[in-house]
Amino acid sequence: MRAEVLVVGGGAAGASISYLLARRGFKVVLVERKREIGRPHHCSGILGVKAIQEMVYFDEDWVLSEVRWASFRSPGGIELRVERDSPLAKVVDRSHMDRELVELASSEGAEVLTSTPFRGIEGGRAVVRGGEVDFEVLIGADGASSTVALSLGLKPLELELGVNVKVDRGPEGGYEVRVVKGSWFTWWQPWGDMGKRGGLAPVGEPLMSWIGVSGGAEGGLIPRRPRKVVVKGKVALLGDSAGQVKPISRGGVYFLSRASKSLAEAVESFLEGGSLKSYERWWRSVIRSEIMPALAFRSWLERLHERQIDKVFSYLKGYEDVLTERFDTDAQLEPAKGLGVNLFKFLSVNPRAFIGALWNLIARG
Ligand SMILES: Cc1cc2nc3c(=O)[nH]c(=O)nc-3n(C[C@H](O)[C@H](O)[C@H](O)COP(=O)(O)OP(=O)(O)OC[C@H]3O[C@@H](n4cnc5c(N)ncnc54)[C@H](O)[C@@H]3O)c2cc1C
Numbered sequence: 001m002r003a004e005v006l007v008v009g010g011g012a013a014g015a016s017i018s019y020l021l022a023r024r025g026f027k028v029v030l031v032e033r034k035r036e037i038g039r040p041h042h043c044s045g046i047l048g049v050k051a052i053q054e055m056v057y058f059d060e061d062w063v064l065s066e067v068r069w070a071s072f073r074s075p076g077g078i079e080l081r082v083e084r085d086s087p088l089a090k091v092v093d094r095s096h097m098d099r100e101l102v103e104l105a106s107s108e109g110a111e112v113l114t115s116t117p118f119r120g121i122e123g124g125r126a127v128v129r130g131g132e133v134d135f136e137v138l139i140g141a142d143g144a145s146s147t148v149a150l151s152l153g154l155k156p157l158e159l160e161l162g163v164n165v166k167v168d169r170g171p172e173g174g175y176e177v178r179v180v181k182g183s184w185f186t187w188w189q190p191w192g193d194m195g196k197r198g199g200l201a202p203v204g205e206p207l208m209s210w211i212g213v214s215g216g217a218e219g220g221l222i223p224r225r226p227r228k229v230v231v232k233g234k235v236a237l238l239g240d241s242a243g244q245v246k247p248i249s250r251g252g253v254y255f256l257s258r259a260s261k262s263l264a265e266a267v268e269s270f271l272e273g274g275s276l277k278s279y280e281r282w283w284r285s286v287i288r289s290e291i292m293p294a295l296a297f298r299s300w301l302e303r304l305h306e307r308q309i310d311k312v313f314s315y316l317k318g319y320e321d322v323l324t325e326r327f328d329t330d331a332q333l334e335p336a337k338g339l340g341v342n343l344f345k346f347l348s349v350n351p352r353a354f355i356g357a358l359w360n361l362i363a364r365g
Pocket residue numbers: 008009010011012013014031032033034038042043044045046047116117118119141142143144146147161162163164198218219220221222238239240241245250251252253254256
């Protein structure tokens with residue numbers, strides 16, 4: 001089999017890039033190891049306003065609930081609440097969304113092969129179940145434990161665990177988050193007529209007892225940091241396989257949607273004799289300007305004791321109006337900018353943690 005562009009993975013990233021490239025007239029083949037696109041799906045489906053605007057396509061039919069308020073509790077129970085008249089986010093059915101994005105790619109001419117795992121690269125060809133594929137560009141959109149990344153000789157990503165459990169009832173019109181420790185948290189959210197309880201923790205933590213449920217969980221692994229190398233020769237990584245997730249909430253749809261557009265341009269230029277490197281340059285500039293500051297904030301949070309996190313929440317209680325005004329589901333450091341010099345008051349709750357986080361930023365930057 002031959003493809004101008006072989007896309008591995010039929011999640012939101014693989015579907016988005018397949019759609020953009022098929023629409024440009026390229027011969028795209030998408031291989032997905034699962035039998036059915038979008039099933040099972042572990043995602044909470046909370047998409048901020050910017051993420052929705054950035055998506056290659058969005059359909060209101062996917063929306064199960066709207067989110068107009070969000071409540072955040074510290075380990076000791078201090079609450080910060082933001083509320084708006086307009087939606088902060090929408091909750092979508094990710095199975096429905098991923099399936100329709102793949103159908104959209106297919107309607108533009110992409111060939112979609114399910115039950116077709118990618119196994120590796122041999123002699124310059126991709127080995128998939130049932131045969132080999134000749135390709136000009138290969139895109140690894142195969143999630144956090146990417147086989148494509150491993151076949152390029154890249155290190156596995158450091159991963160965290162996220163799980164969701166469907167429950168009879170969700171909060172009305174908003175969601176609740178409880179910080180358990182560091183940057184790890186549980187949540188309760190609406191899911192149409194039902195709700196979901198979920199949590200995020202380092203692998204090995206007793207996450208189910210944090211959430212307070214015993215079974216019925218759907219889970220997935222989440223990359224902890226972005227990859228800086230996302231292009232090697234004629235292979236590029238996209239979405240979770242590239243670590244393209246928001247450092248604080250760990251949501252992936254916002255960055256993968258933006259990245260799909262940058263990669264589509266780079267692939268077009270590559271197929272006309274250029275290189276894919278413009279995509280990697282774009283991604284590194286996002287890491288520098290948006291992701292590193294948020295990673296530094298997270299690293300600071302993870303150095304605080306639970307009581308210090310309570311103290312930060314108590315301080316912030318005096319700035320709930322600023323938080324409400326600036327809250328952004330996708331640009332998660334936005335409220336911090338509104339705090340001005342007061343930010344240093346919060347950061348100094350543990351000066352050593354602040355210095356450690358700064359050092360982390362400089363060392364990894
Ligand atoms: C519990 C939880 C809640 C989350 N909630 C949110 C949220 O509310 N909002 C948000 O924006 N993000 C959320 N995320 C993150 C979001 O789900 C991911 O960032 C996003 O789905 C990544 O899309 P992707 O296409 O890169 O990867 P994936 O969705 O993982 O898709 C990868 C696809 O590749 C396929 N695949 C893997 N290996 C192979 C192979 N070898 N050959 C062929 N196919 C292969 C997989 O079967 C899969 O279909 C959540 C994650 C978790 C775990």
